[in-house]
Amino acid sequence: MPIFTFRDPWSDPFREMARLQRQMERLFEETLGPGLARWQPGVYPLVNISEDRDHLYVRAELPGITPQELDITIHEGNLILRGERKIPVEAKDVNYHRRERESGFFRRLVALPSPVNPNSVEASYKDGILTIKMAKPEEIKPRKIQVKTA
């Protein structure tokens, strides 16, 4: 498939620019895969959202936090994650070669893609991954429809 097709670019330069932009976007999507193609520096922590038949899951990589200190709220279809990542101070006589791990506060709002039952939410933390499991309300779960025969 040719990536760029030749057309007289001066006939309508603005249209031509828009067309080029669309082609570049498609090129990025093809090389990077969908999803992250339009990745912009988001808000900490980055989340992955998934679902199965009965639940919606939000996962975040939060290594080395105290899960008891996390503040997780569900409000009007949004999930709010607030907390702090603390890095304890080491002994005074140490000298650093590298200091890449960062500490600080975070407050993230995640718009949930489907409604959830706020009374049925479980949060778990294992090996630095926070998983929030939310039950979908009965009315939006997929239902099998039986065809009646006369």
Added chain:
Amino acid sequence: MAEKELQAKAKTEAPAKAERGRPGRVFLPAVDIFETPEAITVLADMPGVSGDKITIDIKDNHLLISGEVGPPLGPGETMLVQEYYTGDFQREFHLGAVIDQGRIEATAKDGVLRLKLDKVEKAKPRKIEVKTG
């Protein structure tokens, strides 16, 4: 004091050195490395890696840390929004001192590996007395 807000960052992919048997991406864990006269301590963020999936390889002053992550989704789940990728972690260091192989302490907790590497005797700094004639 102004509070420090954490910034979202995509993980850095590890440079490919050789083809791997296990498919998937490999990332560089963020590390803190600090030193005292007796030991070098390495702290590495490896979210999703349990302690039994971490391999530490030390030869003289060369350190290789690797960790295998589990599947990103539970059985029967479909990804809807993906902001971060998951993959194994791997990183190599040449440390400035020779490590005592017999005294290595490694602990993994909440996705953070802590590795305390004792230096061998000869690498420890000594105060040199200058003799005067």
